[in-house]
Amino acid sequence: MKNRLSPYYPLLPVFVAYFALFLVGRNVEGTWQLVATLLFYCALGQAFNIFLGMTGYVDFGYVAFLGVGTYGMAIAITGLANFPQLGLGIVAIGFVLAIIMATLLSTAVGAVALRLRGAYFAIATIGVNEGFRFLIEGANLWNGSSGMIFTAQLNEILGRDLASRVMTLWADILVLFIGALAAVVTLLYMKSKIGYALTALREDEDAAKVMGINVTKYKITAFITSASFAGTVGAAAWALKTPYVFPPEVFEIHYTIEAIIIVMLGGAGTLLGPLVGALIYGVSKYYLSIFLPGVQLFIFALVIIFVIVTFPEGVVGVIKRKTRNTAIGQYII
DSSP: OHHHHGGGTTHHHHHHHHHHHHHHHHHSTTOHHHHHHHHHHHHHHHHHHHHHHHHOOOOTTTHHHHHHHHHHHHHHHHHTTTOGGGTHHHHHHHHHHHHHHHHHHHHHHHHHHTTSOHHHHHHHHHHHHHHHHHHHHHTTGGGGGGOEEOHHHHHHHHOHHHHHHIIIIIHHHHHHHHHHHHHHHHHHHHTSHHHHHHHHHHHOHHHHHHTTOOHHHHHHHHHHHHHHHHHHHHIIIIIITSOEEOHHHHTOTHHHHHHHHHHHHHOTTOSSHHHHHHHHHHHHHHHHHHHSTTTHHHHHHHHHHHHHHHOTTOHHHHHHHHTTTSTGGGGOO
């Protein structure tokens, strides 16, 4: 039994950290909003790490998948508002639609962009994000630049009390479960043929091709998986928590920048790294904005530069190296 479970030991600190965050938020007065923000950053980092961490490719248009996931939930709620008897079933349909839309977009983008490398790939993904946003606004899709406000429909479907609980609590708990599930999928990929292939192409893509690895297939697999999780994060953290969609907000590129910072801070390609990076980034951003308003971005930029220069492999990367071949090492990958 011990040998069968040992490959999953690295999930233990991840689950303990999520549970600890939940306990702090529910039992320490006035901390839930901070915890909710940290859970969002954790889930965002875990989802983004599936692609960036395992392939080494930087997707600057990643926020587009969160955006279409938000629209997926919004479309389900507004389109099925006349069937309130479905209740939470409509929310479930919203998640399914969010995954489908994020998968379709990532498949279309990945089929073209993933044939590019380096800066060319990064520029292409930025273009996709901005292009999709302007398509929605210019073609007046889903109310175009006016966005979609569906608080009333959510209240009608779930009832005012349950809808309020969803917006203030359950949406954040859903984000927690999405982050935990993304960690599980990351570990399963790491321990499977997919993970070995992605590691090979991350280290040397040309050599991986020579070895017979279909690098395009595995890159697209990681890309779609990561995008699907991003869609669910958008559906829960944005559409359910704040029931409106406004294109300039849901396609704001700074969310992608935050995801990159989180993954690089914690350690790209590690399991615990995105969570550690999210906690460092989220807590620092929160308290700097309180105690040093107006200059927090400048100070935080210096902190980020210091950490990345000092720990180029990320905080967890350093811990992983220091604890290799120790009892703690089996929990850090």
